[in-house]
Structure formats: C-alpha cells, structure tokens
Amino acid sequence: MLPPEATPIRRLSLEEGISEGTLHIWRREARNKGQLLPDAEAGPEDWSSRDKFAAVLEAAALNEADLAAWCRERGLYPEQIKAWRQACEAANDRAQANTAKASQTSREERKRIKALERELARKERALAEAAALLVLRKKAAGDLGRGRGRMISTPDRKTTARLIEEAMAAGVRRTRACAALQISERTLRRWRQGMPAGEVHADRRPGALRPAPANKLSDEECADILSVCNSSEFASLPPSRIVPRLADQGRYIASESSFCRVLRAHGQQHHRGRSRAPRRLNPPTSYQATGPCQIWTWDITWMPGPIAGSFFYLYLILDIFSRKIVGWEVHEMERAELAAGVVQRAVWAEACIARPKVLHADNGAPMKGVTMKTTLERLGITASYSRPRVSNDNPFSEALFRTCKYRQAWPRKGFADKAQAQAWVKAFVNWYNAEHLHSALRFVTPNSRHAGEEPRMLAKRADLYAKARAANPQRWTGKARNWQPIGPVWLNPQRNVSAAGIRDAA
Structure with missing residues (x-):
C-alpha cells in the first residue's frame, strides 16, 4: 500500500x-502513527x-540528497514536497486572513442590511403617506382653501381639522396634509x-364692526339716485345713458x-330687452406641447373654384410644436368621413399611433361628426374644441x-379643377415644411424643428454672432440676437402663461 506502488x-x-x-x-492504524499511506486511486x-x-x-x-531519493521511492517531486x-506553514495565516475577510464582509453586509432596512422603512412611510393623502383629497369637500383670504365656514373648518388629524394619524406630515387642502399650517x-380638542375658531370677519367709508353715499343721495332712475324721463334708460x-x-x-351699485342693492339692476343677457364664457382648455406629434390642430378652408360660388375644400392638419403640416387633402x-380619413392617414404617415395626442378643432359639423369622433377614439386621440362663437381659440x-x-x-x-388645387397645395406644403423660415421658430423650417435639428442650427447661429461681435464690438450697442x-408651445394658454409661442403662428 506504500507509494510508489x-x-x-x-x-x-x-x-x-x-x-x-x-x-x-491496518492502513488507519498506520496513518494514526504518522505513516504515509495515501489512497491508491488518487495521484499526488x-x-x-x-x-x-x-x-x-x-x-x-x-x-x-536523501529527500531526492525519498521522493523517487514514492513517486513524488521535491517541488511538490516544498509546495x-x-x-x-501558510495554513494558519490563510485561516486568519479568511476570518478577517469574513468578519469584514459580515460588517459590510450588516451595514448594507441596515441601509436597506432604513430605505424600506422610508419607502413604506412614503407609500403610507401617499395613500393617506389620496384618501384625504377624496374626503375633502366644500370651500376648503382655494385662495388666500377666502372665508371658510365653521363646519368646514372643523372638517378640515378633523381630516388633517386623521391623515397625520395615518402617517402624513402636517405640512403635506395642509398643502393637500390648500391651507397653511399657520392658518x-x-x-x-386656545380651543378644546375638535373645536376651532369661527371666522370673525362677517360679524366685525367696520367703520363706514368716508366717501360713502348718504341715504339722501341713494334715494335721489333711485328717484332719478325711476322717473318717467329715465325709467327706460340704463345708468350708462342716465349719467x-x-x-x-x-x-x-x-x-x-x-x-349701478345702488340699483343692484335695491334689486333693480337686471337685464332688460330682447337682446341676450351677457354670459361669462369658460376659458378654453390649455395644452402644452413639448415635442412633435403631441398636439395637432386642424381646420377646413375654402378654395375658390372656376365659377363664382363654387369651392374646393382644403383639409389641413398642423403640428403646433414644429408648425409642420402633417396632413392635407383637397x-x-x-x-366628417373625409376628415376622419385625413386624420387617420396623417397618424400613419407620422408613425405616432402609440403616442398621446390632442387634436384641436373648431365646432363645425365635420369636426364633431360621429365618424370623426369614432376615429379619434379608436386612434387614442383626445378631441379638443374651440368655444362656441369664439373665433380665436384655433389660432394656429x-x-x-x-x-x-x-x-x-x-x-x-380661382382653381380650374380639383387637380390644379391639389397640385398647388402640394407645392405650398413642400415649401412651407422644407423651405419656409418660420418667424415663430427663430426662423427655422418646420421640418428642422420636427426632426430635432433646431438646437444645433440655432447654436451655430449664436456662435457666429458671438464671433462677429468679438470681431467688431463697437458695432454692437445692445444684446445680440436671441x-x-x-421651447414648449401652448395651445390657448391661460393668462398667467406666456403666449409668445402663438404670437406669430405663421
């Protein structure tokens, strides 16, 4: 059993x-005595x-010399014995190194686990806070918040305080809860x-004693106004003609x-006559386009035919972000069926079926036809319309x-026939998209902005102007051209939104 046999x-x-x-x-006993008896099947x-x-x-x-002979007898190499x-000799060092490495790894793992636990706890708190805020917004009602100085009734104040307490118990911070209800923590x-739990102060403004304005009309003057307005001479006239x-x-x-104020206070200021009473129009919905194929606007215009009173109809769709004409037909x-076909072919041509889109139009019959609405729903397009009898809601x-x-x-x-009208519109669209330097786009073509080339082109122009100014600074008295x-373009922007994007729409 001994090597090398x-x-x-x-x-x-x-x-x-x-x-x-x-x-x-026998082999086990020999091994216990320190004798070399390896397994026969295993090599060294x-x-x-x-x-x-x-x-x-x-x-x-x-x-x-003896080691070399001993190794030959057992089929070994001296290098193997040395290794x-x-x-x-290094076994103990490796054990210590492995222990230290394991200890370091264990410390790092514990730190990582603690960090993950803290992150998990933070996300759980954030999730609980978000859920509680959703519940809070759903429960909130009445005249809560909605502007500084607005009077809030006592029941709504109690409701607000109670909802905030419930939200805080569910893990919402007081600041976030107050912001969700549009009031401040100070309020x-x-x-x-100074109030017990569940109670709040009532708004003291309705019952406050206020001094009368120094320029207030006296009772005699108010009576004189009513007497004049109700006299036979002025009974049929409004204040704008009486004064x-x-x-x-x-x-x-x-x-x-x-x-007007005195008449209104006495219930005598109302609309009279056959004319329609003035009414307040709701502002149009505002949309913002930050890239191409987000908001389109379209309309139909008449093109004169060969005979007076005959017309061809141009269906034209415009991307308000790039001002590119994305679809047209004559x-x-x-x-409505023809309009639906134009929109569908424009979507296919721009390959924007999966993108969110808004299509704005006026209130004409082709724009609101059943076929048109069905096509928009099938394509996932949000329909937007101008206000009735408001001509400037579709400016582009x-x-x-x-x-x-x-x-x-x-x-x-006029145009001799439909073919001539189509040829003319095709040439116009090619010129408008590819050659027309649009003033509202810093004189970049619609195709360039649609393809994302606008920043590079404008940066090149800005660099050119900077070099020209550096070469002749005495010729530049103000800022260089912008x-x-x-940036983004708004459709029907609100008053607090800059309308520079639609000032020069064409």
Missing part, C-alpha cells in the same frame, strides 16, 4: 488473501490534506389656538358705477390659412 486495497486483498476490512484497519495532486501533511512530516528531517510544506394653528344726460342738464349725483365637399390653423392664401402664387381667379430655441 500504492496497490489498491481490493486487489491486494485478492492477491494476499486478506480481507479488505483488515487492510483498512489529489491526495488529501492529511496525506500531504504526513509526507511533509516524513521528509522534514531529510537533507537534499506542500509552504501550504502547511390651522390660528383656528385651533351723461344728467351731465348735459348740469347735474351730477354720482358716478355710473355708483348708480375635396369637393365637407364631410387660422394663421396658417392666412399664410397660404396670401402667397404670391395664390390664383386670384437664437435660443423657443
């Missing part, structure tokens, strides 16, 4: 007639750590100051607004039609 135990048992169990016992590199250690111990006291000895503290007539007579009682009638299309009809090549005597991109 290392006869397997099974074969040795058959050759010598000794049982395998006995041979295993596959020996167990115990066998390698036994070989190192057995060869430790040998000199170089095994170094491994045995909430003022309501609760000038009194001035012609050399009488001044009060201003026109004071007349037909001999106005129909109107400005584009003006540019179209004021072209030098526009035939003043070559910055115009």
Whole structure:
C-alpha cells in the first residue's frame, strides 16, 4: 500500500488473501502513527490534506540528497514536497486572513442590511403617506382653501381639522396634509389656538364692526339716485345713458358705477330687452406641447373654384410644436368621413399611433361628426374644441390659412379643377415644411424643428454672432440676437402663461 506502488486495497486483498476490512484497519492504524499511506486511486495532486501533511512530516528531517531519493521511492517531486510544506506553514495565516475577510464582509453586509432596512422603512412611510393623502383629497369637500383670504365656514373648518388629524394619524406630515387642502399650517394653528380638542375658531370677519367709508353715499343721495332712475324721463334708460344726460342738464349725483351699485342693492339692476343677457364664457382648455406629434390642430378652408360660388375644400392638419403640416387633402365637399380619413392617414404617415395626442378643432359639423369622433377614439386621440362663437381659440390653423392664401402664387381667379388645387397645395406644403423660415421658430423650417435639428442650427447661429461681435464690438450697442430655441408651445394658454409661442403662428 506504500507509494510508489500504492496497490489498491481490493486487489491486494485478492492477491494476499486478506480481507479488505483488515487492510483498512491496518492502513488507519498506520496513518494514526504518522505513516504515509495515501489512497491508491488518487495521484499526488489529489491526495488529501492529511496525506500531504504526513509526507511533509516524513521528509522534514531529510537533507537534499536523501529527500531526492525519498521522493523517487514514492513517486513524488521535491517541488511538490516544498509546495506542500509552504501550504502547511501558510495554513494558519490563510485561516486568519479568511476570518478577517469574513468578519469584514459580515460588517459590510450588516451595514448594507441596515441601509436597506432604513430605505424600506422610508419607502413604506412614503407609500403610507401617499395613500393617506389620496384618501384625504377624496374626503375633502366644500370651500376648503382655494385662495388666500377666502372665508371658510365653521363646519368646514372643523372638517378640515378633523381630516388633517386623521391623515397625520395615518402617517402624513402636517405640512403635506395642509398643502393637500390648500391651507397653511399657520392658518390651522390660528383656528385651533386656545380651543378644546375638535373645536376651532369661527371666522370673525362677517360679524366685525367696520367703520363706514368716508366717501360713502348718504341715504339722501341713494334715494335721489333711485328717484332719478325711476322717473318717467329715465325709467327706460340704463345708468350708462342716465349719467351723461344728467351731465348735459348740469347735474351730477354720482358716478355710473355708483348708480349701478345702488340699483343692484335695491334689486333693480337686471337685464332688460330682447337682446341676450351677457354670459361669462369658460376659458378654453390649455395644452402644452413639448415635442412633435403631441398636439395637432386642424381646420377646413375654402378654395375658390372656376365659377363664382363654387369651392374646393382644403383639409389641413398642423403640428403646433414644429408648425409642420402633417396632413392635407383637397375635396369637393365637407364631410366628417373625409376628415376622419385625413386624420387617420396623417397618424400613419407620422408613425405616432402609440403616442398621446390632442387634436384641436373648431365646432363645425365635420369636426364633431360621429365618424370623426369614432376615429379619434379608436386612434387614442383626445378631441379638443374651440368655444362656441369664439373665433380665436384655433389660432394656429387660422394663421396658417392666412399664410397660404396670401402667397404670391395664390390664383386670384380661382382653381380650374380639383387637380390644379391639389397640385398647388402640394407645392405650398413642400415649401412651407422644407423651405419656409418660420418667424415663430427663430426662423427655422418646420421640418428642422420636427426632426430635432433646431438646437444645433440655432447654436451655430449664436456662435457666429458671438464671433462677429468679438470681431467688431463697437458695432454692437445692445444684446445680440436671441437664437435660443423657443421651447414648449401652448395651445390657448391661460393668462398667467406666456403666449409668445402663438404670437406669430405663421
């Protein structure tokens, strides 16, 4: 069983007639005494750590010549004994290094776990806060918030305080809860100051004693106004006509607004006559386009035909962000089915089926036809319409039609046939999209802005102007020309939104 023969135990048992169990016992006893008895099937590199250690111990006291002879007898190399000895000597160092490394790894893992636990707790709190805020906004009602100085009734104040307490109990910060109900923390503290739980101060402004204005009309003057307005001479006239007539007579009682205020206070200021009473129009919905194929606007304009009173109809769709004409067709009638086809083909041509889009139009029959609405719903397009009898809610299309009809090549005597009208519109669209330097786009073509080339072109112009100014600074008395991109474009912007994007629509 000793190397280099290392006869397997099974074969040795058959050759010598000794049982395998006995041979295993003998090998185990020899190993316990430190004798080198490796497994017969394993080569030196596959020996167990115990066998390698036994070989190192057995060869430790040998000199170089004896070691070489000993290695030859056992089928080993001196280099193997040397490597095994170094491994045995470094075993303790590796164990210590592994222990230190494991300890460091354990500390890092614990730190990472704590950081993850903190992040998880933070996200759980944020999620709970968001859910509680949703519940808070859903429950909120009445005249809560909505502007500084607005009077809030006592029941609504109590409701507000109760909702905020419930939200805070659910994990919402007081600042976020107050902001959700459009009131400040200072207002909430003022309501609760010095009051028991669940109670709030009532608004003291309705019952406050206020001094009368020094310029207030006296009771005699108010009676004089009513007497004049109800006299036979002025009974059928509004204050806007009564005041000038009194001035012609050399009488001044009060201003026109004071007349209206006194009549309103006595229930005598109402609309009269056959004309429709004035009404307040709701502002149009505002949309913002930050890129192409987000907001389109379209309309139909008439193109004169060969005979007076005959017309062709130009269907034209414009992207308000880039001012690119994305779809057009000429037909001999106005129909919702034709308009739906134009929109569908424009969507296919621009490959923007999956994008969110808004299509704005006026209130004409082709714009609101059933076929048109069905097509928009199928394409996932949001329909936007101008207000009734308000002509400037669709400014982009109107400005584009003006540019179209004021072209030098526009035939003043009309188009001979539909083919000529189509050819003219095709040439106009090609010029408008590819050659027309649009004033509202810092004189960049619609195709360039639609393709995203606008920043590069304007940056090149700005660099050119900077170099020109540096070359001749005495010629520049003010700022250089603005070559910055115009950015987002608004459709029907609110009063607090700049309308520079639609000032020069064409």
